[in-house]
Amino acid sequence: MSIVINEPGLIAEPEPIRSRGGILWDTIRRRPSATIGATILSLIVVGAALAPWIAPYDLHEQVGPPFGAPSWQHPLGLDDGGVDMVTLLMWGARISLVVGFAATLVSMLIGGTIGVVAGYFGGKVDGILMRITDYFLVIPDVPLMIVVAAIWGPSLFHIVIVIGILLWTSTARVIRAQVKSVRERVYVKRARALGAGHVRIVMRHVLPQVAPLLIANTVLTIAVAVFDETALAFLGLGDPSRISLGKVIENAFQRAAISAGAWWAIVPPGVLVALLILSCSLLGQALEDALNPRLRVAHVSARGFRLRPLVGRNADAV
């Protein structure tokens, strides 16, 4: 089979992604930021999931005085109720993660659907959906969340819905862009020409291409969802019957942990939340970069090109 001499400007169409997990796993292995992010995230998730079995003490068990200082048995000290901080953190992480994942699931479903529909059908449908997205974008998230939570009462369910309803916009945009580019690819056009129905095309051709990017965006959304939950809990709108990491911080704040000098009641939960958000951001960003490479050579930088002393053509160079 012959190949004509390449013309510059002829961009080869990317190969359809065959193995869905392939590229994601690859990125995690190869890019250091993704590896770090994935590792930290996994550790936190596993620790939280296994909390009922591996937490050193019982969640409601008072094992010492309020704001007891750190010691060998309690490396992170005790909270205002005399409960072991390490235990609190593990259980708190569970709720924070649950809210984070659930809210993200809601947002992913809404955003993904809107993105796919807008990108696939284009035209008027696209215009209307993007208009709606634009309006949603401008309204500030946290005040709306606060208002809704205040009116409808703080329960885990409400919080998840409220956060989810506000986070879908970025997902929708990213997915829409991807779907638009996939739609123009040769094999999709071929399928359409052969008379395949819309649903079939979306399920078989569009979704597999879009899935990795959706996952990357989801990870990034989890970071925001966790932050939002922490903020709501801090403002007293968290579910009072569940302890999330945000609630731990709020408790400490309310019970004047700082005046009592009990830094261990405040610093560790915040560090854990920050690590959670950081790991999701690192991982999500690295995945997104890998899937949407906007790699460009910087034409100017602090360092210039290097000179090598003259090497003879037949010498063993390099």
Place this chain on the structure above:
Amino acid sequence: MRGADYLLKRTAFAIVTVFIAVSINFVLFRLAPGSAVSNLSRVPHATQETRNALKQQFGLDKSRGEQYVLYLKQLVHGNFGVSFANSQPVAENLRTAIANTLPMVLLGTLFAIIVGTFTGVIAAWRRGTGAEGATVTSALAFYSMPTHWLGLMLVILFAGVLPTGGMTDDFLINPSWWTHVQDVLKHMILPSLTLGLVLFGEYTLIVRSAMLETLGEDYILTARAKGLKPWAIVRKHALRNAMLPIATLVALSLGYIVAGAILVETVFSWPGIGRAVYDAVLARDYPMLQGAFLVLTVSVVFFNLVADLLYFRLDPRITQ
């Protein structure tokens, strides 16, 4: 005039968004379950006459549609209702609160923009070196910290050195104007710094990525070919162009600044609009909550519009 229709479109969009926000406000508060929320005449400690007067004013006995129209009319006149907490007009409370919030937020945002741009440019300029890694890591770290937690950290660190609560020192009686200003500024340092640090993280990343994108453009290579020195290229060409995506993204971060302000004011008991929201939530002071939400939303829409106009000014390519 160039791009008159672009300006018109963006302004119309802003107005429609405000309208939508206003309507959402109405729906949330007046149509919510429970008369505690929808009944604006339930100001605690009010006499029956006051209550009747308020009922009439807000048309609480009329149909929903009529209430809506009345609501819009009153907004235009600046009547936001009466606060449950201090029985003062909500509009008054909001006015004071906004005046307190603005300087604090402005200081923090300015800090973030200046420092963030500086570190972002350095990170892009020294790509692939340790300096880039260090700046990106610290930016990410600050960006990942919950705002209120960072505030608490600063309280722990600076307690005793800087004031950590309120806007003024309660023990200062009849201070001179200058002393008062100094007092307020001292109290402003920590809250502004908290807001500024979290924003700085985000801005560093934005500026870095915008600069990297710009430095890969063809005209940068041309500039280098023309014989310009590297730093001159950054100053004269790259920065100017990178301002465009930066301006857009800063505008998008406005919604975040609002959230950040709420959290920071709560931690530092700063009597601004963020704290007003928090207090209103605690006290279930719905008229205040409704008013504050509206003000916050409208200001975000407004600043987004400002950003659009700025973008329009900066980019000669926009003509439609």
Place this chain on the structure above:
Amino acid sequence: MSALLETEDLQVWFDLPRGGTLHAVQGISLGLERGERLGLVGESGCGKTTTALALMGLLPASATVSGRVLLNGIDILRGAEETMRPHRWVDLSMVFQGAMNAFNPVKTVGSQIVEVLELHHRAAGRAARVRTGELLAAVGIPDDRAGRYPHEFSGGMRQRAAIAMALACNPSVLIADEPTTALDVMVQAQILELLDALCRDFGLALLLVTHDLPIVAQLCDRAAVMYAGELVEHGSVDTLFHAPRHPYTRLLFAATPDLHGDGLPASIPGAPPRLDRQNEGCPFRPRCDRAFARCVDERPLLRTVAPEHGAACHLNDVAAEVAH
């Protein structure tokens, strides 16, 4: 008399993100005389653009260069960026591929030409603006356009403005990298005529880097053919068209659609070798229709096969041996 611009064994390596290097330019030795027009041709990816950029030192930080670049006999490469920068635009200037983007979109075209004039102390302020108008007029752009932004120019006009800018400081060498790609045919012809006229009027030496052979035939006296980072043949355009001494040159020129001939352009099966690893033997061998045993493990060197005509192919040695 030394050539105006010469390279000696120019080599360029690029660092690859995953480690290792790409040997993009593997020992190019070229010469360009005053007022001469040389075409540098080859398929995309062969290293011709990199070579052109290297002549002005416009390579990124991921590049490593070796060899010499001689301007009027002086090696300007020896101090890397510091010794190359002073010569940019005043001795050597360049018109880039896709001049669509050569101009900064947020500044007026005129201001960017003024910038070069002021930078190199040719004129300042009002005098610079006047001169800019003259330069634009020389390429056929009315001078009231100077205050417009790049997006307000058509592609062809932008290219012409880029040429005007390139000549602002009276260089002796103009490097044109794919100056007509992405322009439509009518505009292409205009640009070529313009280049022809300007080079004649100003006595410029022209290095035309392109994959488009007809324009080389139109504008250039001599041509050099690159393949996989190496120079495989050089000589007068006539000779290369009618009596090439390298199979790649022959196939390349045969693949050019010919207005007079019939039949479809022939295509060369296969693809160029990867440049991120050391390769044995002749780089063209896998695609060559005349390869033989020696081509497998011995790399052919560039040899003079006739006056002003060099080629890197073992077949020439065979012919020479046969002739003896």
